Amino acid sequence: MALVSGYHHLTMSTHGVQEDYDFYTKTLGLHSVKRTVLFDGVLPVYHLYYGSKRGDASTIITTFPFKKPGIYGRRGTNQTRTIMQAIPEGSADFWVDRLNARGIAATKGERFGLTRVRFAHPCGIPHELVENPDDTRAPIVNEAQGIGPAHGIRGIYGGAVAVSDLTPMEEFLEGGMEFRREGSDEAGSMWIVPEDSGLHSVVELILDRESPQGTWTLAGGTVHHLAFNTGNEENQYALKARLEGMGYTDVSEQKDRNYFKSMYMRSPGGALIEIAWTVPEGWAKDEPADAIGRSLVFPPWFEDRRAEMEAGLEPAEF
Ligand SMILES: [Fe+2]
Numbered sequence: 001m002a003l004v005s006g007y008h009h010l011t012m013s014t015h016g017v018q019e020d021y022d023f024y025t026k027t028l029g030l031h032s033v034k035r036t037v038l039f040d041g042v043l044p045v046y047h048l049y050y051g052s053k054r055g056d057a058s059t060i061i062t063t064f065p066f067k068k069p070g071i072y073g074r075r076g077t078n079q080t081r082t083i084m085q086a087i088p089e090g091s092a093d094f095w096v097d098r099l100n101a102r103g104i105a106a107t108k109g110e111r112f113g114l115t116r117v118r119f120a121h122p123c124g125i126p127h128e129l130v131e132n133p134d135d136t137r138a139p140i141v142n143e144a145q146g147i148g149p150a151h152g153i154r155g156i157y158g159g160a161v162a163v164s165d166l167t168p169m170e171e172f173l174e175g176g177m178e179f180r181r182e183g184s185d186e187a188g189s190m191w192i193v194p195e196d197s198g199l200h201s202v203v204e205l206i207l208d209r210e211s212p213q214g215t216w217t218l219a220g221g222t223v224h225h226l227a228f229n230t231g232n233e234e235n236q237y238a239l240k241a242r243l244e245g246m247g248y249t250d251v252s253e254q255k256d257r258n259y260f261k262s263m264y265m266r267s268p269g270g271a272l273i274e275i276a277w278t279v280p281e282g283w284a285k286d287e288p289a290d291a292i293g294r295s296l297v298f299p300p301w302f303e304d305r306r307a308e309m310e311a312g313l314e315p316a317e318f
């Protein structure tokens with residue numbers, strides 16, 4: 001059995017807090033799942049989580065809005081380029097119209113035989129909504145935002161990673177992560193992420209030898225990492241051992257993310273990869289399970305910094 005079952009979440013560094021929150025919860029109709037702060041480093045920066053109402057793994061998109069600290073990154077190669085979410089078949093036109101009506105330029109395209117809506121987050125990070133006929137997850141309905149079951153986003157479809165050389169990243173995905181090649185085209189390749197439920201989510205690779213190297217630090221306007229779900233601690237440590245045994249020795253120690261436990265490694269294609277599993281209490285650790293994502297919460301180890309961090313965060317209406 002594979003040590004990974006689907007995505008856990010996708011994370012990027014964005015720009016303004018308000019535009020980020022409105023983009024995901026209003027334009028795309030996701031629900032706020034958690035509102036906390038960046039756990040690494042010392043800067044007070046929000047960490048915003050969006051997804052299905054219950055916060056199911058494989059629906060979670062998270063952001064660090066970096067406008068206030070004024071840290072900006074460079075999009076380029078050897079970096080994750082595109083955030084992809086699945087939508088129901090036949091809903092692409094709805095999204096093209098909805099996005100364009102809101103001043104977000106959106107076009108319909110295709111790759112690997114799948115219809116996609118291409119647009120960008122207000123901070124510039126490319127996004128795609130992909131019609132995936134194999135995806136049976138319930139659409140994320142948001143009546144208040146006019147998004148019904150025929151159009152709602154189903155969750156993560158995957159990340160597209162730009163690489164200056166395909167081979168080392170393909171060797172990592174196939175030999176290290178045990179992903180399966182599903183297709184290749186003139187621009188790169190497509191890899192199926194193993195998933196116990198049979199759902200198809202993917203990593204797509206885009207060969208890009210022209211662009212400068214993208215920023216690897218936490219920096220606005222760039223994708224930070226792709227997180228895959230190991231389901232439990234045993235699989236996480238088994239995958240760490242497997243990767244280290246292959247010579248990928250930079251898998252980090254386990255980090256406590258309060259709601260889940262994470263390890264990170266820099267893949268040969270430059271994209272930062274996380275392997276994570278949700279702790280039993282999950283999002284209900286610090287908010288009622290039926291009212292998650294409604295308040296600003298801090299992990300226990302930041303309680304002594306709460307006042308200072310709150311004062312340093314960029315103001316926004318949630
Ligand atoms: Fe993460």
